[in-house]
Amino acid sequence: MYDGGKIITGIVIFLLFALFPxxxxxxxxxxPPKPDLNTPEIQKMExxxxxxxxxxxxxxxxxxxxxxxxxxLREGKRTYINSRGESYFISLQNTCMRCxxxxxxxxxxxxKHAGVSPYCWDCHFxx
Amino acid sequence: xxxxxxxxxxxxxxxxxxxxxxxxxxxxxxxxxxxEFAPTDERLNAERWAMVIDLxxxxxxxxxxxxxxxxxxxxxxxxxPDPEDEIKWIWTEDFEHSFPGQMNPYVPPxxxxxxxxxxxxxxxxxxxxxxxxxxxxxxxxxxxxxxxxHRCIGCRFCMAGCPYGARSFxxxxxxxxxxxxxxxxxMRGPGVVEKCTFCVERLEKGKRPACVExxxxxxxxGDLNDPNSEVRRYLAEHFSIRRKPELGTQPxxxxxxxxxxxx
Numbered sequence: 001m002y003d004g005g006k007i008i009t010g011i012v013i014f015l016l017f018a019l020f021p022x023x024x025x026x027x028x029x030x031x032p033p034k035p036d037l038n039t040p041e042i043q044k045m046e047x048x049x050x051x052x053x054x055x056x057x058x059x060x061x062x063x064x065x066x067x068x069x070x071x072x073l074r075e076g077k078r079t080y081i082n083s084r085g086e087s088y089f090i091s092l093q094n095t096c097m098r099c100x101x102x103x104x105x106x107x108x109x110x111x112k113h114a115g116v117s118p119y120c121w122d123c124h125f126x127x
Numbered sequence: 128x129x130x131x132x133x134x135x136x137x138x139x140x141x142x143x144x145x146x147x148x149x150x151x152x153x154x155x156x157x158x159x160x161x162x163e164f165a166p167t168d169e170r171l172n173a174e175r176w177a178m179v180i181d182l183x184x185x186x187x188x189x190x191x192x193x194x195x196x197x198x199x200x201x202x203x204x205x206x207x208p209d210p211e212d213e214i215k216w217i218w219t220e221d222f223e224h225s226f227p228g229q230m231n232p233y234v235p236p237x238x239x240x241x242x243x244x245x246x247x248x249x250x251x252x253x254x255x256x257x258x259x260x261x262x263x264x265x266x267x268x269x270x271x272x273x274x275x276x277h278r279c280i281g282c283r284f285c286m287a288g289c290p291y292g293a294r295s296f297x298x299x300x301x302x303x304x305x306x307x308x309x310x311x312x313x314m315r316g317p318g319v320v321e322k323c324t325f326c327v328e329r330l331e332k333g334k335r336p337a338c339v340e341x342x343x344x345x346x347x348x349g350d351l352n353d354p355n356s357e358v359r360r361y362l363a364e365h366f367s368i369r370r371k372p373e374l375g376t377q378p379x380x381x382x383x384x385x386x387x388x389x390x
Contacts, residue, residue, distance in 0.1 A: 052162070067164075069277060071164040073273070073275050073277070074265070074273075074275065075164065076166060076170075076267060076268075076269075076327070076331070077164035077165055077166050078166065078167045078170075078331045079164065079165040079166065079167050079168070080162065080163075080164060081162060081163040081164070081165060082162050083161055083162050087165075089167070090164075093310070093311065093312075093313055094311055119316075122314075122316040123276065123313045123314045123315055123316050124313045124314075125308065125310050125313065125314070127310060
């Protein structure tokens with residue numbers, strides 16, 4: 001084999017890099033993000049529910065927010081009638097953030113975990 | 128491989144459960160898809176929003192400032208230290224620069240020196256919306272020229288297109304220059320163009336624009352297509368002018384300057 005030494009060294013270095021994440025995380029327990037719903041506004045609610053079912057919000061809230069944005073801004077439709085037939089005023093700042101007033105413990109908790117940085121709060125106030 | 132009766136029933140039961148759970152999931156999705164959007168109940172509606180500014184009723188510096196502050200405060204318009212970074216939604220300018228086509232050497236001094244209250248004209252043929260490459264600025268069916276900051280890429284074509292200087296670019300992060308922000312209204316980020324919105328967010332709640340509300344009757348707001356609206360009745364009784372009408376943009380802000388003397 002020509003250049004065997006170099007190739008083998010290369011493979012070893014590559015494997016070190018490729019396997020480092022597995023090695024460094026080995027044996028550690030996985031800590032899932034725990035978004036905190038404990039805000040005064042949510043505590044006040046008799047039935048604690050979001051604009052749509054929890055599972056849907058967890059998976060699709062970004063799509064819902066984009067739909068809200070386009071409906072409110074571009075079509076001038078500021079009322080959202082949800083799947084239960086209830087009406088909500090469309091506003092990230094004044095509807096979503098009113099209940100989810102602790103951005104650090106709610107939004108950031110999962111966003112950090114997932115490594116995403118949405119720029120909603122560059123302009124919208126988090127309260 | 129044969130299957131006995133017990134095994135068959137077990138598999139059949141599990142399959143039914145599987146289909147049930149899957150179907151329920153589909154049902155949830157379908158229900159979400161059935162959600163709807165609608166305008167707010169209290170929204171003020173018009174075919175074509177327009178404004179009349181009766182400048183004869185603006186007498187003191189305070190009259191102008193009250194109206195400007197009302198707008199800039201609720202919309203978190205920053206006060207920039209450097210005039211080159213200025214952000215303005217509603218502001219004043221002298222007669223000559225507001226109405227260049229109307230200027231002549233014999234305009235009475237009280238009109239020549241009078242500050243003219245300026246804002247976005249919400250033109251019917253808005254040049255800004257024609258040049259915007261991303262449709263961040265667009266005409267709503269009710270005549271308002273809206274601005275969608277989410278889409279704005281900061282190219283400033285609209286500022287070049289607007290003949291009225293109604294648009295401002297955020298060269299710096301405006302957040303640092305708003306002292307006491309209104310938490311109900313969002314900010315803008317650096318790199319987007321902003322301007323007067325005819326208070327769409329207030330119209331949705333059944334309120335007239337903030338400047339009109341604070342003007343003590345010097346500014347009127349209404350439907351230009353409704354002959355009985357406040358603005359149409361006022362325009363029928365008073366001679367009004369618009370800024371740079373020769374450009375064909377059809378501004379929706381009308382000015383009443385003076386000249387009411389009877390012979």
